[in-house]
Amino acid sequence: MKSKSQKNKKHEALKIVVVAPDLDVQDMGDDHAVSQAKRSRALRIGLLESGFNLIATLPADVFLSDRIHQLQPDLIIVDAESEARDALEHVVFATRDERRPIVLFTDDNDTTHVRDAVAVGVSAYIVDGLSSTRIRPILDVAMARFEYEERLRDERDDARHALQERTVVDRAKALLMERQGLSEKDAFTKLRKIAMDKGLKMAEVAQRTLDMADLLS
Incomplete structure (x- = not known):
């Protein structure tokens, strides 16, 4: 305290x-x-x-x-x-x-x-x-409310970003499964290995895979 x-x-x-x-x-x-x-x-x-x-x-x-x-x-x-x-x-x-x-x-x-x-x-x-006695509690509550709402905003943004990343990875997996005849597990493993080898996030590798496919299509 x-x-x-x-x-x-x-x-x-x-x-x-x-x-x-x-x-x-x-x-x-x-x-x-x-x-x-x-x-x-x-x-x-x-x-x-x-x-x-x-x-x-x-x-x-x-x-x-x-x-x-x-x-x-x-x-x-x-x-x-x-x-x-x-x-x-x-x-x-x-x-x-x-x-x-x-x-x-x-x-x-x-x-x-x-x-x-x-x-x-x-x-x-x-x-x-x-009155001066009201100012302190009013500002305390305002700060607490703002901080709480900012945390909620950050959590929503994080959740939205995570959903976007999962969607990109799922699309990349589906692409590898279709064009290389891989199972879902193998497609996931391949994306993960590339990400680990290159020091990238899986979502970044997945997006690059999709971008390359668009260029070659």
Whole structure:
């Protein structure tokens, strides 16, 4: 079991980028802008008070992808209200090649986009409530969920790849059985021997066998 100091060290190493509007409110009479800036500021203070490593706050613009690639954060927080959907689109585009856990904090009670947000990779969709005591468990759960989903994704990819390899080997065996009159066992043994002699995977030898057959046909 990890000690409290070990857990805190883990959080300090976690690099976080917040995607949020500018805190500089031009019109102090704009209650909506003032409220949003106050809420956003509270989130950032809460992150720092909870021991997280807030490395940057970025606007949701066309340069976001390049900035995220340069900073290489471990987790991205989208702090948005009515423009949450637009901000998410920028973040999803920015992380399409390098997946990262995404947490959305919003005061917008319209949750009709929750399902879509989760579908595009949001690990946690949090409506209202930004007390510092809630931030740590929320991010812990978001990280755990992201890691779990990534493991499932890897397992699915591995299973799909293994199935593809078995299919190629089966096709190569069938080809040898047809053209060289070998039994299934002998065809398999021949492919395996070639793979061992050349230091290749059986699937690679099988694919080369199929490719050669196509060239000679």
